[in-house]
Amino acid sequence: MTYDPSNTPRDELLELKLPALIAGELSEAEAAGLRMAINADEALAAEYEELLSATSLLGMALKHEPTQPLTNTQIEAILKAAETGEERLDALESAARSRTFHFPCGDGGRKWQWWLSVAASIVVCIVAAQFLMMLGSATRPKPIPGPVATTPDGEQTPEGYHGTPAPLEGDTIWIDPGMMPDTTEPHLASAPREGYVPLEIKLPSRRSDGTPCLISRNEPNMEERKPRDYRRPQFYVPKGTINVALTTTVTASEEPMIGELSQIVDGIAESDDENILDLDSGPVWVTLDLGKSCELFAIVMWHRDRGEVEIAMRDVIVETADDKDFTINHYILFNNDHDGSLNKGHPKGTDQQYIETHEGKLVDALAVKARYVRFWSNGNTVDDCTYWSEIKIFGKDIPTSTTPGLNPLAMIVSRALRAHLAS
Amino acid sequence: MSEQTDRRRAMLTKALEEHSDVLVGYARKLLGDWDLARDVVQDVMVKLIPAEPLPADGALKSWLFRVCRNRAIDIIRKERRMNFLESPGETTPDPAMSPAAAVELGDTVSGVLAMLDTLPTNQREVLRLKFQAELSYREIAEITGHSVSNVGFLIHTGIRKLRDKLRPTGLLVQGGVA
Numbered sequence: 001m002t003y004d005p006s007n008t009p010r011d012e013l014l015e016l017k018l019p020a021l022i023a024g025e026l027s028e029a030e031a032a033g034l035r036m037a038i039n040a041d042e043a044l045a046a047e048y049e050e051l052l053s054a055t056s057l058l059g060m061a062l063k064h065e066p067t068q069p070l071t072n073t074q075i076e077a078i079l080k081a082a083e084t085g086e087e088r089l090d091a092l093e094s095a096a097r098s099r100t101f102h103f104p105c106g107d108g109g110r111k112w113q114w115w116l117s118v119a120a121s122i123v124v125c126i127v128a129a130q131f132l133m134m135l136g137s138a139t140r141p142k143p144i145p146g147p148v149a150t151t152p153d154g155e156q157t158p159e160g161y162h163g164t165p166a167p168l169e170g171d172t173i174w175i176d177p178g179m180m181p182d183t184t185e186p187h188l189a190s191a192p193r194e195g196y197v198p199l200e201i202k203l204p205s206r207r208s209d210g211t212p213c214l215i216s217r218n219e220p221n222m223e224e225r226k227p228r229d230y231r232r233p234q235f236y237v238p239k240g241t242i243n244v245a246l247t248t249t250v251t252a253s254e255e256p257m258i259g260e261l262s263q264i265v266d267g268i269a270e271s272d273d274e275n276i277l278d279l280d281s282g283p284v285w286v287t288l289d290l291g292k293s294c295e296l297f298a299i300v301m302w303h304r305d306r307g308e309v310e311i312a313m314r315d316v317i318v319e320t321a322d323d324k325d326f327t328i329n330h331y332i333l334f335n336n337d338h339d340g341s342l343n344k345g346h347p348k349g350t351d352q353q354y355i356e357t358h359e360g361k362l363v364d365a366l367a368v369k370a371r372y373v374r375f376w377s378n379g380n381t382v383d384d385c386t387y388w389s390e391i392k393i394f395g396k397d398i399p400t401s402t403t404p405g406l407n408p409l410a411m412i413v414s415r416a417l418r419a420h421l422a423s
Numbered sequence: 424m425s426e427q428t429d430r431r432r433a434m435l436t437k438a439l440e441e442h443s444d445v446l447v448g449y450a451r452k453l454l455g456d457w458d459l460a461r462d463v464v465q466d467v468m469v470k471l472i473p474a475e476p477l478p479a480d481g482a483l484k485s486w487l488f489r490v491c492r493n494r495a496i497d498i499i500r501k502e503r504r505m506n507f508l509e510s511p512g513e514t515t516p517d518p519a520m521s522p523a524a525a526v527e528l529g530d531t532v533s534g535v536l537a538m539l540d541t542l543p544t545n546q547r548e549v550l551r552l553k554f555q556a557e558l559s560y561r562e563i564a565e566i567t568g569h570s571v572s573n574v575g576f577l578i579h580t581g582i583r584k585l586r587d588k589l590r591p592t593g594l595l596v597q598g599g600v601a
Contacts, residue, residue: 019575019578019579019582019583020575020579022582023553023560023578025559025560025575050586050590050595051582051583051586053586053589053594053595054582054585054586054589054595055554055582057531057535057589057594057595058535058539058550058554058582058585059554059555060531060532060535061531061532061535061536061539062536062551062554062555063555064532065448065532065536065555067444067445067447067448067451068447068451068457068460068461069443069444069447069461070439070443070447070461070464070465071461074461074465075439077465077469078435078439078465078468078469079435081469081472082431082432082435082472210565211478211482211485211486211489211565213489213493216497257545258573258576273570273571273572273573276570278569278573280545281544306568309565309568311568380568382493382496382568383492383496383567383568384496385545385568
C-alpha cells in the first residue's frame, strides 16, 4: 500500500511520523511516502533535519558515555559457570546458598552438639511461649470470636478483615468480622442463600501475549500461584445489585501519563493498549465518587493483565468513606501493604499481593455504606508505574427502611455487648 | 556435548561481547552504583546459562535487558524507589582522537547527557533503550511493560523535548550534527 501524504493531516505527520521514521519504525512503504512528503515540504524537511540532528547528537553522546565493563574476575566466573553447563550451575548455586548460612563448626567439629543446642533452645522457647499465653488468657478478657468466612478464593481465613481494629485518624475503622452484629451474616458469601444471587461479572478476554516471565518466588507477601485453569468460586450478592461505579466521577492523585480517568469506569475491563490508564511511579490513588451513599457488596478491580508476564500491583489499599477527605465512616476493605511502605497513614495490611489475571481481584465490600471509594497502589512487580483497566463496584441504593448492615455505632455497641456477655 | 549446550555457550559469548557494556551502563542508570550494576549484569549472564526456554536468537538482547531490569528493580525495591540517575560527567574518547577534539567531544557529550537527564524518567529510559541499546519499539515494550504505542509516544515526546532543549545551544544544524 502506497503512503499518500495528502490523505494524512499535516499535524499527524509532524507529531507522530517523523520520530518513528528516524527510529526506523516505519514500514518501507510508509518511510518512502513520508520521505516524498519531506522533499515536497520545506517546513517539514526543516523539522525532520532538526529532529534527526537531535537524535544523532543523542546517539553520539550515548555512545561515548563512560561505562565500566565487567571485571576479568566476573567474566571468568561467568565462563566457568558455563563450562559444565547446568550441573555446574547447580553446584554454584548450592555453594552460594551454603555461604549464606554458616554452621558454627566445620566438618571436623561436633555438629551434633550444635544441633542439640538448637533443639534445646526451640523447646525452651515453645514452653516459654505457652506459659506466657496461659498467663495472658487468664488475665485478659477472651477475644470475641468472629464468624469464619470463606473468601472468594476458597480460603478459610478472611483476607484482611481480621486482626486488631486499628483506627486511623478521624473515624476510620478497620473492618473486622468480629465486630459485625449477630444478626448480620458474613457477606463474603460462597454459598447461595435466600435473597442472594450469583454475581455476574463480564470478564475480559484472557491475554496470552508476551514472553513468559514469572514473579520471583522470593517476592514477599505473595499469594500462591494459581493453576492456569483456576476459576474464582461463585460470589453471591443480594438481588438487584448493580455496578454503581459505571460512568461515575473519577479523580486521581495526579494526571495520568497515558489514558483518561474515565476509562476506569467505562465498563470495559480489557487490558489492551487503548484501555489502559498509566499513572506515574510512587504512591498514587484514584477515587470514585458514586454520587450518593450506596450499600456495597463487592468490588472487582482490574489493573492490568499482561498475559504471559506475571505482574502484581504493590501496596493495594481499598478504602471507603462518606466524605471525599475520607474522615467520616472511613473503612479499609483491603490492604496488602504488609510492610507499611505506602506510608500514607494506613496500618500495615494483612492481605496478600495477588497476580493480575483477566478475572480481576474481587474484594468483599461487607455491605459497607459509602459514597467515596479510594484505591491506592505503589508500582508493581515489573516497574514502578500503576496501571488501571477497570473498577466495578457492585452495590445498591440504600433502602429507606433500616436493614442490618455495617455502621460504626452498631458495630461498637455490638462489640461492647459481646464483650460484656463474654465476661 | 549436546547441541543445546553449544548453543547456550555461543549465546553467552555473544551476550558478553556485544551487550555486557551497554547492560552495565543501563543497570548503573537504574541503580546508581557501578559495582552493583556489574554484579547485576553478572547475575543476568549466569541466568542465561540455564534459561528455559533459551531466548530465540533474535530475542537475546531484549531478554538480557528485561532480566537486567527486573533484577535491578528487585534491588531498588529495598529502597522503594526507582530513579533513573543523572549521567556521569566523564566521557570515553576515542584513543586516536587529539586532546583538543577529545575535550570538545567531552563537552558536547556532557551537555547532551545533561539535557537528557532533565527529561522524565520514562522518556529517558526508552530513549536510551532505543538509541543506545538499539532496540525496537516492540522490544522496549516487552522490557518496560509499556505498550508499543506508548513506547512510540514516549520516544516521540522525548526526542522533541530534547530538540527543544538543544536548539539554543547551537549544536543543531540542518542536515546533521554541527
